[in-house]
Amino acid sequence: MALEQREGSVPVVAHQTGGAVDGEVGVVDNGTVSIEVAHRWVPWLFRIGSVGLVLLIWELYGRAQETTLFFVPFTGVVSALWELAQTAEFWDAYRQTLIPFVWGWLLALVVGIALGLLIGRFRTFEAITKPYVTFLNALPVSTLVPIAVILLGIGYASRILVVFLFGVIEVTLNTAAGVRYVNRDLVEMGESFNATQWRLFRKVILPASTPGIMAGVRIGTGRAVVGMVVVEILLVAVGMGRLILRYRGRFQSAELFAVVLALILFGIVLQVVARRIERRVSRWKYEMERAT
Amino acid sequence: MEVRDGTGDLIEIQNIGRQFNTRDGTFEALKDVNFAVEDKEFFSIIGPSGCGKTTLLKMVAGLIKPSSGSITVDGQPVVGPGNDRAMVFQHFVLLPWADVLTNVGFGLEMRGLSRKESREAAKPFLDRVGLTRFSEHYPHELSGGMQQRVGLARALAVGPDILLMDEPFGALDAQTRQLMQEDLMRLWDGEQKTVIFVTHSMDEAAYLSDRVLVMDTHPGTVREILDVPLPRPRDESVRRTPVFNELTAHMWHELRGMMGDPTAAAPE
Numbered sequence: 001m002a003l004e005q006r007e008g009s010v011p012v013v014a015h016q017t018g019g020a021v022d023g024e025v026g027v028v029d030n031g032t033v034s035i036e037v038a039h040r041w042v043p044w045l046f047r048i049g050s051v052g053l054v055l056l057i058w059e060l061y062g063r064a065q066e067t068t069l070f071f072v073p074f075t076g077v078v079s080a081l082w083e084l085a086q087t088a089e090f091w092d093a094y095r096q097t098l099i100p101f102v103w104g105w106l107l108a109l110v111v112g113i114a115l116g117l118l119i120g121r122f123r124t125f126e127a128i129t130k131p132y133v134t135f136l137n138a139l140p141v142s143t144l145v146p147i148a149v150i151l152l153g154i155g156y157a158s159r160i161l162v163v164f165l166f167g168v169i170e171v172t173l174n175t176a177a178g179v180r181y182v183n184r185d186l187v188e189m190g191e192s193f194n195a196t197q198w199r200l201f202r203k204v205i206l207p208a209s210t211p212g213i214m215a216g217v218r219i220g221t222g223r224a225v226v227g228m229v230v231v232e233i234l235l236v237a238v239g240m241g242r243l244i245l246r247y248r249g250r251f252q253s254a255e256l257f258a259v260v261l262a263l264i265l266f267g268i269v270l271q272v273v274a275r276r277i278e279r280r281v282s283r284w285k286y287e288m289e290r291a292t
Numbered sequence: 293m294e295v296r297d298g299t300g301d302l303i304e305i306q307n308i309g310r311q312f313n314t315r316d317g318t319f320e321a322l323k324d325v326n327f328a329v330e331d332k333e334f335f336s337i338i339g340p341s342g343c344g345k346t347t348l349l350k351m352v353a354g355l356i357k358p359s360s361g362s363i364t365v366d367g368q369p370v371v372g373p374g375n376d377r378a379m380v381f382q383h384f385v386l387l388p389w390a391d392v393l394t395n396v397g398f399g400l401e402m403r404g405l406s407r408k409e410s411r412e413a414a415k416p417f418l419d420r421v422g423l424t425r426f427s428e429h430y431p432h433e434l435s436g437g438m439q440q441r442v443g444l445a446r447a448l449a450v451g452p453d454i455l456l457m458d459e460p461f462g463a464l465d466a467q468t469r470q471l472m473q474e475d476l477m478r479l480w481d482g483e484q485k486t487v488i489f490v491t492h493s494m495d496e497a498a499y500l501s502d503r504v505l506v507m508d509t510h511p512g513t514v515r516e517i518l519d520v521p522l523p524r525p526r527d528e529s530v531r532r533t534p535v536f537n538e539l540t541a542h543m544w545h546e547l548r549g550m551m552g553d554p555t556a557a558a559p560e
Binding site (some may be wrong): 086185186188189190191192193194195199200203204207208210282284287288 | 352355372373374375377378379381383385387388389390392398399401402403404430432450
């Protein structure tokens with residue numbers, strides 16, 4: 001069977017790997033690749049420039065102050081963080097904060113994705129869970145912190161629960177939306193091949209929902225980090241929260257800022273990791289969008 | 293031309309009706325549809341947009357249930373999708389996250405083969421549509437014509453007796469469309485499958501089919517079934533024969549009347 005030659009209107013994305021697509025099918029070519037590479041740097045320049053500018057203003061404003069009691073220049077914060085990082089107490093606090101976070105976060109992902117899949121797939125399940133989802137979504141989760149502590153004490157359990165509650169709702173809702181908005185044509189196509197419900201779910205609905213699931217993971221992760229800090233500052237003075245409260249009480253602003261910066265760095269690392277996973281798992285979606 | 297005496301019927305459609313409830317009451321999409329398709333026949337359904345031809349095809353596929361009437365394939369009533377039928381879709385409907393070979397093997401995977409087995413079994417079918425070189429490309433990297441070849445290979449790969457094609461070339465440009473028709477013709481000459489082909493292109497219906505069902509609209513029903521007395525194997529040249537032109541002119545006359553064209557009602 002002959003291949004049709006040159007359908008110029010349809011751009012074929014040239015793959016860097018091996019360049020298997022060649023002239024015969026009418027690949028639009030040369031040049032586009034290098035242009036794309038050039039473009040990739042532009043947003044980075046803006047990002048770095050933007051962060052640099054804010055840090056500069058921070059630094060200058062800090063130096064203009066008469067005292068470092070309230071506001072500390074950026075370099076002061078960095079050196080305070082450096083000092084803190086030499087102490088066992090800091091790392092101990094970091095660990096105390098992170099252990100319950102990791103458990104609560106993983107729990108939020110597992111439960112959120114499972115719930116979201118069920119809610120998105122089954123109308124009855126959606127109806128049953130809707131009141132609770134609406135309730136959790138409407139409520140500022142912080143208000144549940146005291147209750148969690150009363151119920152579970154000030155150990156790991158209550159902190160795990162709070163981190164979980166902060167994160168789980170976004171994961172659930174985004175996953176459910178991802179499942180619900182799966183292209184109906186794809187589902188019908190699967191059905192036309194006489195698929196069982198399970199195969200249809202595993203081979204069509206689940207992969208088609210990954211963009212929604214991953215968005216949930218990314219947003220839920222951010223929320224879980226908020227939960228981690230909130231519980232420690234609001235009620236249970238342990239880990240990083242305790243350090244924050246202590247340095248605030250003693251007007252050790254440089255150390256206070258340093259602890260906050262450490263938490264921000266952790267949050268950024270998590271976001272970057274989540275983003276990486278998202279891009280990898282739903283790479284097809286990005287490539288498809290770029291091609292159209 | 294063999295005589296259509298009804299003895300070789302593979303697919304029988306009897307008194308099919310389909311109603312929808314809308315705010316303005318009941319809408320009758322299909323009414324008293326009766327016809328039969330013979331074994332190894334290339335049967336086209338043509339009609340104006342909204343006449344229910346796709347709905348009818350999906351009923352044969354087992355994706356939509358008729359409100360009344362019955363459909364049988366080889367004497368067995370259709371209750372859902374089956375391994376004896378495979379569908380080709382207007383908008384290709386390929387898995388965007390899977391490469392071409394996985395897409396071609398997808399029907400087999402749905403029927404229980406592993407990913408590896410279905411990819412292996414898919415290879416000869418990919419070859420048959422001339423896309424072996426593209427087995428590891430993704431659908432968005434292919435042109436529309438190539439995507440539909442993948443769609444066709446996917447349907448052929450499950451080894452169906454019946455191929456159900458829903459305006460398969462409707463989303464392609466005119467030139468690609470003509471190439472695809474010729475390729476399909478060649479494939480069909482070799483495969484000898486029963487095909488139900490929904491289209492709204494009169495040329496396409498006349499060129500490909502043994503018989504063409506012209507559908508009436510509001511409600512959708514059978515207006516007439518035309519024999520296409522063109523010899524096989526056919527090539528491009530049949531498009532210039534008087535028989536071909538008469539057929540397409542006749543179809544146009546029929547369809548035009550349904551489309552509310554005022555000039556069609558004028559005395560001849």
